[in-house]
Amino acid sequence: MYPIILLSVLGVVTLFLGFSKSKNVLLPSVLFFLIVALAGNFIEWNQGPLLYFYDMFRVDNLTLAFNGIVLVSAFMIVAISGGFRDNSDSEPAEYYALMLFSIVGAIMMIGFEHLIMLFIGIEILSVAMYVLTGSNKRNLRSNEAALKYFLMGAFATGFILFGITLIYGATGSFKLSQIQSFVTITNTAAPSYLLYAGLMLLLIGMLFKVSAAPFHFWTPDVYEGAPTIFTAFMSTIVKTAGFAAIYRLLDHSFGSAYSFWGIVIAAISVLTLVVGNIGAAGQSSFKRMLAYSGISHAGYMLIAITAFTRPSENAIVFYSIAYSLSTICAFAVLMLVSKEKTVEGQPFEHYDAFNGLSKKNPLLAFVMTVSMLSLAGIPLTAGFWGKFMVFSSAAERGIIWIAVIAVLMSTVGIYYYFRVIIASYLKEGNLIQIRIAPFYQIILVVATFITLLLGLAPGLLEGII
Template identity: 85%
Template sequence: MYPIVLLSVFGIVTLFLGFSKSKNILLPSVLLFLAIALASNFVDWNQGPLLYFYDMLRVNNLTLAFNGIVLISAFMIVAISGGFQDNADSEPAEYYALMLLSLVGAIMMIGFEHLIMLFIGVEILSIAMYILTGSNKRNLRSNEAALKYFLMGAFASGFMLFGMALLYGATGSFSLSGIQAFVSIGHAAMPSYILYAGLLLLLIGMLFKVSAAPFHFWTPDVYEGAPTIFTTFMSTIVKTAGFAAIYRLLDHSFTNIYSFWWIVVAAIAILTLMVGNIGATSQSSFKRMLAYSGISHAGYLLIAVTALSKPTQNAIVFYSLAYSLSTICAFAVLILVSKEKTIDGQPDERYDAFNGLAKSNPFLAFVLTVSMLSLAGIPLTAGFWGKFFVFTSAADRGIIWITVIAVLMSTVGIYYYFRVIIAAYLKEGDVSQIRVAPFYQVILVLATFFTLLFGIAPGLLEGII
């Protein structure tokens, strides 16, 4: 697992780079580190299942694909960070080091073969996020968001640990293979209620990390209070790693008790879709809307997990990639626009901030439009095929009713996503022309291009895993 080793070393090197007199070296250095980690990730491609770190991490094409999504997302997010030059009190080396080290936790979550490795990965990722959420120390909203995230995250970690302890008590093993062996052989003779309780508690802890209802209460406040660049990191990388871990856990070890847990996950998926989509309709803040949007997309991904059919694997990978590209573009445009307009000294993150954007900044309006269309699942965008593949996986399992509900909730999503497009193209505003750095433009162009490319030719990723 080369990225884990490299990112750990690069994170420490980044801290030392912070002692240099010029901060300008940090951004290109971190981008180079991420590019090297991304290249090293695919060294093991098509090498078959490999075990590392005393058989506690498993590497196969699926884990490498998720790692690739996480590392590409991180590269894009760092590229639009601008070196954190807008905050005179910031210490970019610390921020970048935390981001690099948090990726180590994300990769551990994606490829875990042992529950202890899962817990370590979750905590490495989470603790970095708690710190980055409260990194704007002069902003009370940021402080409040960090405290809420930390307290609720601590409770979620407690649930996870209790669930792992019960699973060990029921199966006598922390490894996924050992749990699978018990579930398929030992559990067949007599149902184990300790096993059921352990699985549910572990799922509660994991569902908190991906903002699934009813464990979502932290999400809107934390997304709104955290600096936008770290909200982008949280809404894409944390969600991708979380769903990769949930899918791996259920698919590898608990398929034999599918009849027990599928209805629980299905109920949570429906509740998550309703809370996310209905909650987003009443928001006046674009950033807060994206928080509820993230909740709703967790619901769609949970549908694929619920189905656990043959298309599920490709559906989760494709959906995660499509969601990450669109979300990063949306937040990237928000970062640029909100800097130009302020309310009480704070960036303007309302829908009204985008009024008239198309007239003064047609490029940014187009990027924002494509990202909104993709998140809404409109045809000719990657988001449409992401939802299509999720619905196909549910239909393949025969769970048609959950697909019907999801389609209805998708129509609700069109309302609040199109509010942004209407504001940009049909409303009058005073947005001045915004200067976009060349590399920033490159990132937006590439993300938008691939969003449209995968919307037109989704088969490009078919069969690579």
Template identity: 55%
Template structure:
């Protein structure tokens, strides 16, 4: 709860900093605010479940852990907004405040105990992202991305809300524990079809928020048109919060329905389709940014395996696997988007050729990008390897061996498109337009080094965080 209050107050305070007309103050101020929120959030660790707003919001270890992931991810992402500072971006204060307000929605999504609080959290997060997707107003691709995201997001929000309404109609409550009891002990069998349809509609709405197939079609176009800095936020923070909310819905609300074969088959099919479309789609891309968009879809598939294999509690192997995977994926993705943004800002290219010869001109950028690609591919000694290992282990323990074999095959496919940037950076020569070193500030270099270090630490010492839930 302290995190929500702080983020809201600091977001408003950051807007007033914009009146100073000095962008140089905004970046350190925003990072200081996030560091403060991260520290305050940790105070609630092991304090037990703390209910707020008539038990609509519950702060426990689960919510503290995922709040830490989204806040840390945003903190590590902010250094790559320095170009906005240097260029004197007039709306920088508003951008940072929108990020802080969107984090309020993310915290609500990981701490909700009431379906209406889930809806409020999703909308708080989504509305800020609709604005940020179209923040480059002079770019037609950014305008198109914002329009697509807004229209499709609004439509699926309506589907999610209709699903919540049907679940309420069948159970008579929005409270998670009471819905779970009503699902396991139905009073009127005639209301069961309404409940199942509501569950399916909620599955569609949540699937859109986490870019799961077949509700992923917006992802490549929106990521490509959205400014790279905000696309990175969308790919990490939104996905981590979305899966935390999805996990709560799966574990606390519909475990009985899963056992009855209502929810689980649909989720399993969605998982396999997401893995297939995400990995095969990424192979065909020539733009690194679109490749990362399809990569985001594929990683939603791996995280869905954790949902399929859940063991009925928020402190089990699946929850720990999803937490560790979300952290490892977020760190590696921020690193990849950070390098891509620095390259695109100077070379004005987002395709693989824009990375040609980067190892010669900027060894640090090439090294960080390599570590990020290897982690996303799940190569040993990186956080991504153990993220997949924990997810796959939980699935095998629960008997989903076929799904894990399919996921391993898709992981092998992913190696192809994750190696393409590495080949471009180390094995191809620069051309006339890409032979100058990329300008990287010492602040950004430190952030890149920290991201690479975190990725490798998670791969060498996974036990530090693998079982904290």
């Protein structure tokens, strides 16, 4: 509860800081605000489950763990934003305030105990992201991305609302606990088709938010058109909140209806894996590759939800940590490298931008290499153990066939992730030595270190929930 209150107030404070004559105060202030929110988040550790806001919001260790991932990811993204000094037309206070408000929406999605709370959280998060996607007003790609994201997001919102309506019509309640009681009773008698229809519509809208196929079509264009810093925000924080919300919905309300939704989620996870990996393999743009990569990783996390065992919780949390660290580092390096060359006034974001990166910028090459290895699931990185946990949960459920497909798709991922490593170390390029701010370097080094540390000692997070 504390992060919601703190970030709501501090978001307004950030807007007022925009009136100050010196813009340099904004970046350290927002970083401090996020640290305060992170500290407030863990005050209630091991005290739950607690209910707030008329029992509409639930705080337990799972909620706090996902909140921590979101807040740490936000801290890293804000730290590499550089105060938005590269854009003379930017209004940093507005951008930072929108980011803080969107985190409030993400936290509401993570801890909802009432479907109305879920809807409010989704809309707070989504509306902020629509604005940030189109924040580069002079860039036609950014404008197009914002329009696509808004129109398709509004369409997905319709599915969510209709689904919530049908669930309420079937159960007479918006509360997860009461819905769970109804589902348990009806499963022992006769299934409620109205309830199942509502669940499917609600899942369609939520799967759109996490870029699961076949609801992924917006992802490559929006990721490519949005400013890279906000693409990093979208691909990590939005995805983490989305999967936390999906897992909570199914675990706290529809667990006894697993025989119905388990088949659907299994089919979507396989389709998402195939679409994401095959799509990524055919890209020449590194940024679009990361978009399809995000789709494929949504498929891996859906496998953990499909398994729906006790290890699934730990698998989703650990996978979210590994994915967020590697993805933010990859986007951070891309932001630095792409500025060195422009094409038609736009940053050069193709694979060729990394040619010869290791010659003059060994730190950036190393950070990118570790990120790609982790995303590919190579041993001694956090990504390897994330996938291992996902596959283990699938094996415990007995759905070995999904694990086999996921392993095959992982081999495809090795191809497109290693293209960046090959370009960095084995190809010739004309990149100059890139100047990196000290704090920027610290963020990259710490994130890379944690990725390797969790790869060597994954037990550090064992029993965290």
